[in-house]
Amino acid sequence: GAVVSQHPSRVICKSGTSVKIECRSLDFQATTMFWYRQFPKKSLMLMATSNEGSKATYEQGVEKDKFLINHASLTLSTLTVTSAHPEDSSFYICSATSAGGQPQHFGDGTRLSIL
C-alpha cells in the first residue's frame, strides 16, 4: 500500500526555536498534501492544504507566518513551525493523496513539545 513517511517522529525543543517537519510520499506522486494538528483526545484539525508548486491554502484561524508550508515536489512537503512556543505543542500529522476522492495516506505523525 501507499506509504507516507513523516520525520521527525518526536521533537522536544526550547521556546523560540523553529522546527521543520518533513512529509514524503514514498511510492506515489502526491498531488496534494495536507497538514493536520491533533490535540489530545481530539479529532484532526486541518491546518492547510498544499499543492505542489503553489502556495498552501490555510484554514481559517491558522497563522500563515507561524506555520510555513512548502511543497517543492510531488513527493515532499514541509511544515515549519516558526519561533515555536509552548502553546504550539501538539501532534502534527501530514497526509498525501494522488487525486480527489482518493484515500489520504497518513504519516506517523510528529509529537512536538516546546519547553
Added chain:
Amino acid sequence: AQKVTQAQTEISVVEKEDVTLDCVYETRDTTYYLFWYKQPPSGELVFLIRRNSFDEQNEISGRYSWNFQKSTSSFNFTITASQVVDSAVYFCALSNTGGFKTIFGAGTRLFVKA
C-alpha cells in the same frame, strides 16, 4: 456544508463482543466518498475503507463490516468478535470528488477489555 457526526465518544466492550460504531454525515453533494480510519495508541492513522456515494453495497473484510445507507446518511462500522488489538480511536470521514478536502468526525474511542 459538510459535516460528519460520530455521536459515540467512547465505547467499552469485552473481548469477543460485537461492536458498532456510528457515523452520520451531511453533504449537499450528490457524489462523495466516505472513509473510515483507525488511530491506535501509537498515533498513526490507518486507512480502513473507502466507499463512494453510488455504491451502497455493504462490505465485509474479515471481522470488519460496513453498512452504508444513503436514506439515513449513515455509514456505520461493525467489528465482530472484538479483540484487544482493536482498541483505538476510529474516525469516519467525508470528501467530495471535486476537491481533495476531507472532513473528519470527532472520532470514537474504542476500548476492548480482555
